[in-house]
Amino acid sequence: MIAFSLLLALATLLVGLGLAFVASRMPRMWAQVATLALAAIALPLGSVMVGGALMLNSGHDITVLAALIAAALAALVGVWLIGRRLLAPVHALQRATARISSGDLSARTPEIGPREMRELGSAFNAMAAHLEELQDARTQLVAWASHDLRAPLASLQAMLEAVEDGVAPPERYLPAMSEQVRALGDLVDDLFELARLDAGSLTLELRNVPVTPLVESCVRGVEAEAHARGVRIVSAVPEQLPDVICAPDKVERVLYNLVTNALRHTPTDGAVALRVESEADHVLVSVEDTGEGLSHEALGRMFDHFWRGDRARVRDGARAGLGLAIARGLIEAHGGDIWAENRSDGGARISFTLPAAAV
Numbered sequence: 350m351i352a353f354s355l356l357l358a359l360a361t362l363l364v365g366l367g368l369a370f371v372a373s374r375m376p377r378m379w380a381q382v383a384t385l386a387l388a389a390i391a392l393p394l395g396s397v398m399v400g401g402a403l404m405l406n407s408g409h410d411i412t413v414l415a416a417l418i419a420a421a422l423a424a425l426v427g428v429w430l431i432g433r434r435l436l437a438p439v440h441a442l443q444r445a446t447a448r449i450s451s452g453d454l455s456a457r458t459p460e461i462g463p464r465e466m467r468e469l470g471s472a473f474n475a476m477a478a479h480l481e482e483l484q485d486a487r488t489q490l491v492a493w494a495s496h497d498l499r500a501p502l503a504s505l506q507a508m509l510e511a512v513e514d515g516v517a518p519p520e521r522y523l524p525a526m527s528e529q530v531r532a533l534g535d536l537v538d539d540l541f542e543l544a545r546l547d548a549g550s551l552t553l554e555l556r557n558v559p560v561t562p563l564v565e566s567c568v569r570g571v572e573a574e575a576h577a578r579g580v581r582i583v584s585a586v587p588e589q590l591p592d593v594i595c596a597p598d599k600v601e602r603v604l605y606n607l608v609t610n611a612l613r614h615t616p617t618d619g620a621v622a623l624r625v626e627s628e629a630d631h632v633l634v635s636v637e638d639t640g641e642g643l644s645h646e647a648l649g650r651m652f653d654h655f656w657r658g659d660r661a662r663v664r665d666g667a668r669a670g671l672g673l674a675i676a677r678g679l680i681e682a683h684g685g686d687i688w689a690e691n692r693s694d695g696g697a698r699i700s701f702t703l704p705a706a707a708v
């Protein structure tokens with residue numbers, strides 16, 4: 350009796366494992382689930398029937414068979430319903446993936462089905478949106494870069510042709526040509542820096558550095574321009590300041606861009622101020638001016654690649670609208686923040702933070 354029970358249990362186990370193996374090798378999800386559901390019902394009922402028939406021959410075979418068929422049918426309907434709910438999002442995801450891989454980055458999948466499938470759909474859509482944003486940004490970058498490279502190149506070509514045709518002596522255009530070549534060089538350097546920032550391949554040589562010399566060197570660098578524009582330049586740096594952890598040449602570059610921007614936007618007799626404050630675990634640096642301040646659009650877009658507020662007025666390609674995009678990339682690479690705001694008494698304030706070194 351015990352030997353028979355053990356034999357029956359062993360046979361059920363072996364058949365069950367065999368069915369599970371077959372189910373796991375099936376190519377379709379619904380077929381796997383259906384096979385498993387049928388096995389889960391048919392196996393216990395089958396072994397009960399075999400056991401009953403051999404031991405008691407109870408005559409209730411028909412009843413047990415009817416129950417088996419009903420349970421199997423119920424399982425099949427259940428599998429069909431669940432399968433439909435599972436397969437609809439899978440098929441939608443397949444279609445969206447095919448569209449994306451053929452280059453249509455606007456493809457999205459409906460976020461339907463059980464929670465796991467909805468989460469998968471939402472993660473897929475977020476990934477597609479991110480890819481689309483990157484693609485748009487790249488297209489825009491190439492368009493603007495080629496536009497800004499073309500302007501000085503066309504002007505260089507025109508000047509060269511004038512010299513070649515003997516229309517003008519070389520000395521007449523040499524200073525302008527050297528200015529255009531410098532502008533082109535700056536633009537290419539900026540593009541290279543941006544590309545490295547975007548790709549995350551910029552390695553910063555971080556050191557513990559006092560902020561004061563950085564500010565002083567920046568003020569010295571723009572003093573002549575400030576004087577020429579009739580703008581006062583002041584700095585307010587407290588005596589006791591922790592060092593900051595930074596790559597000094599990169600921070601100087603950021604400061605220089607902020608201060609030259611401020612100078613350009615400050616009318617004669619105005620002032621540009623560099624302020625430094627120590628706050629919790631970081632140092633806050635602000636560049637303030639008494640210019641026209643920032644429009645709503647500027648506040649939203651001034652850190653974008655190639656955005657400049659006075660695009661129409663700039664024809665010589667000397668200003669690319671990359672300074673703040675690079676500044677943001679550099680400050681974020683240091684683990685700091687950078688932002689812009691309007692001052693309550695007029696003018697703009699651009700601030701950034703740098704991590705303070707442990708004292």
Ligand SMILES: Nc1ncnc2c1ncn2[C@@H]1O[C@H](COP(=O)(O)OP(=O)(O)OP(=O)(O)O)[C@@H](O)[C@H]1O
Pocket residue numbers: 606610611614638640641642643647651652656657658659667668669670671672673674697
């Ligand atoms: N202090 C400021 N006051 C008013 N507008 C500003 C100020 N600083 C920046 N802006 C606006 O933000 C735009 C973007 O500045 P950003 O430094 O990125 O570019 P840019 O100075 O025009 O060119 P680049 O720095 O590449 O030579 C500027 O064109 C200007 O319209």
Ligand SMILES: [Mg+2]
Pocket residue numbers: 606609610671672673
């Ligand atoms: Mg600038």
